Amino acid sequence: MTKPEKHLQDLFHETLRDIYYAEKKILTSLPKMAKAAQSPDLRAAFEKHERETEGQVERLEQIFALIEEPAKGKTCDAINGIIDESKEIMTEFKGSPALDAGLLASAQAVEHYEIARYGTLKTWADELGLAQAVKLLDETLQEEKKTDAALSELAKVAVNQEAIEVTAGCALRADPITTIDSPSAMSRNDWQRSAKWEPSMSHSLVSDWPSHGV
Numbered sequence: 321m322t323k324p325e326k327h328l329q330d331l332f333h334e335t336l337r338d339i340y341y342a343e344k345k346i347l348t349s350l351p352k353m354a355k356a357a358q359s360p361d362l363r364a365a366f367e368k369h370e371r372e373t374e375g376q377v378e379r380l381e382q383i384f385a386l387i388e389e390p391a392k393g394k395t396c397d398a399i400n401g402i403i404d405e406s407k408e409i410m411t412e413f414k415g416s417p418a419l420d421a422g423l424l425a426s427a428q429a430v431e432h433y434e435i436a437r438y439g440t441l442k443t444w445a446d447e448l449g450l451a452q453a454v455k456l457l458d459e460t461l462q463e464e465k466k467t468d469a470a471l472s473e474l475a476k477v478a479v480n481q482e483a484i485e486v487t488a489g490c491a492l493r494a495d496p497i498t499t500i501d502s503p504s505a506m507s508r509n510d511w512q513r514s515a516k517w518e519p520s521m522s523h524s525l526v527s528d529w530p531s532h533g534v
């Protein structure tokens with residue numbers, strides 16, 4: 321038996337179901353990310369985006385009504401994967417200076433997925449002559465882009481803050497290079513390089529560094 325032909329409107333409907341599922345999943349995840357965030361600004365950004373996401377779900381429901389389909393999601397493995405990764409970060413980096421940078425990276429992965437989906441849906445809605453849907457999708461698309469830009473700014477602060485904490489940790493210790501019997505042959509340059517590129521590793525090295533000679 322041959323499969324029925326599928327057209328652009330079928331693809332539009334399927335993708336609408338995908339992003340509807342994704343938005344609802346994000347709604348359950350954002351409060352957890354807000355609770356985990358160490359920076360008050362990052363927590364506020366997650367809380368603000370949670371309120372926006374509620375509006376985005378409502379817009380999607382309006383689009384389902386426009387195409388006379390029930391508002392029903394379809395499992396989106398992509399968003400499940402991104403959210404599983406964010407849960408992993410919250411567990412593995414709990415209490416660590418790099419936690420906020422990790423949360424921001426996860427949130428931006430979510431935003432980029434949504435931007436891709438909404439951009440596509442908007443183009444397809446236009447092709448299908450769904451002018452009202454184009455308007456609604458564009459409102460959400462602009463919101464997602466703004467959120468992404470705000471997260472980029474917060475990410476710079478979070479990474480800088482993390483670097484400051486690592487540097488402060490180094491300064492509190494003795495000058496490691498003068499400790500002749502240090503457990504590592506790491507030179508000052510190697511040390512600084514690792515602090516720059518491997519913040520979490522260097523942080524653990526700070527606490528592992530020998531206290532004698534300090």
Ligand SMILES: [Fe+2]
Binds near residue numbers: 343434464
């Ligand atoms: Fe969204």
